[in-house]
Amino acid sequence: MRGKGSSSSKISTLIVDDDPIIRRIHKVLLTKVGLETQVVENGKKAVDLYHSGASFDLILMDLEMAIMDGPKATKELRAMGVQSMIVGVTARDLEVEKQMFMASGLNDCYVKPLTTDTVTALVKKLKKDN
Amino acid sequence: MEVVQMQRRFVEYAASLFREGFLDGQFTQLQQLQDESNPDFVVEVVSLFFEDSEKLLNDLSRALDQQNVDFKRVDSHVHQLKGSSSSIGAQRVKNACIAFRNYCEEQNTDACLSCLQQVKQEYSLVKSKLETLFRVSARSLLLKDKTNLESGFQTSFSKSDC
Numbered sequence: 001m002r003g004k005g006s007s008s009s010k011i012s013t014l015i016v017d018d019d020p021i022i023r024r025i026h027k028v029l030l031t032k033v034g035l036e037t038q039v040v041e042n043g044k045k046a047v048d049l050y051h052s053g054a055s056f057d058l059i060l061m062d063l064e065m066a067i068m069d070g071p072k073a074t075k076e077l078r079a080m081g082v083q084s085m086i087v088g089v090t091a092r093d094l095e096v097e098k099q100m101f102m103a104s105g106l107n108d109c110y111v112k113p114l115t116t117d118t119v120t121a122l123v124k125k126l127k128k129d130n
Numbered sequence: 131m132e133v134v135q136m137q138r139r140f141v142e143y144a145a146s147l148f149r150e151g152f153l154d155g156q157f158t159q160l161q162q163l164q165d166e167s168n169p170d171f172v173v174e175v176v177s178l179f180f181e182d183s184e185k186l187l188n189d190l191s192r193a194l195d196q197q198n199v200d201f202k203r204v205d206s207h208v209h210q211l212k213g214s215s216s217s218i219g220a221q222r223v224k225n226a227c228i229a230f231r232n233y234c235e236e237q238n239t240d241a242c243l244s245c246l247q248q249v250k251q252e253y254s255l256v257k258s259k260l261e262t263l264f265r266v267s268a269r270s271l272l273l274k275d276k277t278n279l280e281s282g283f284q285t286s287f288s289k290s291d292c
Contacts, residue, residue: 021178021217028163091213
């Protein structure tokens with residue numbers, strides 16, 4: 001379990017997605033840009049991680065997942081006081097869907113899979129905020 | 131020289147797949163992610179896609195074969211298939227799934243069955259083309275390895291070859 005006070009200076013990320021292909025692609029993508037990654041298959045596992053004391057600089061949160069979906073998990077994390085950057089990933093570029101997801105407490109929302117450019121921009125943002 | 135010819139074959143074949151709409155920019159993104167630390171990344175992800183798709187296509191056939199079709203279930207499978215085909219850049223499969231979802235909404239069994247046939251066809255096509263692409267790539271890499279053994283050149287199925 002990684003805490004915020006980790007000795008590593010790398011940005012830590014949590015990938016939350018029920019699609020093994022997306023998990024693989026995002027893991028390689030984020031690792032390539034120099035980030036540390038951890039991967040879980042649904043929102044409940046993400047919430048459980050935070051409950052157990054783990055914390056991440058960035059969460060990539062999928063919209064549709066079994067057991068606990070993106071909006072529900074995001075709402076729970078925010079209610080717990082989690083300040084991590086949470087970026088939603090959706091399968092469709094539907095404005096209505098994105099807005100609904102954003103309303104649950106996201107910092108931003110993109111169509112998946114993410115591109116290198118988007119991730120680089122997110123990293124820049126994270127470094128600035130820190 | 132044999133190596134150059136083989137590499138050209140690979141480049142031309144890959145280009146034709148993009149031109150004919152079988153693959154789109156997302157496949158290029160995958161190629162860009164492949165490097166020495168992930169030398170088989172593209173093949174790995176595409177293999178995941180093959181596994182995933184075969185299972186989903188079976189599930190879809192079964193779901194549409196029921197007396198009372200559960201369209202929500204059908205839609206969920208198509209959504210997954212659309213997602214994974216989109217992730218690897220299998221454009222024509224993705225587009226076939228988009229059409230499919232419209233008929234799920236209308237709860238039209240016959241139209242859905244017809245869409246399923248279409249998706250199966252597109253999947254079959256892109257699968258065989260990707261397998262050919264990997265074969266051509268593997269052959270060109272083997273030749274490259276053989277030829278460049280002493281020079282210690284690096285080999286990879288990467289964007290630079292396209």
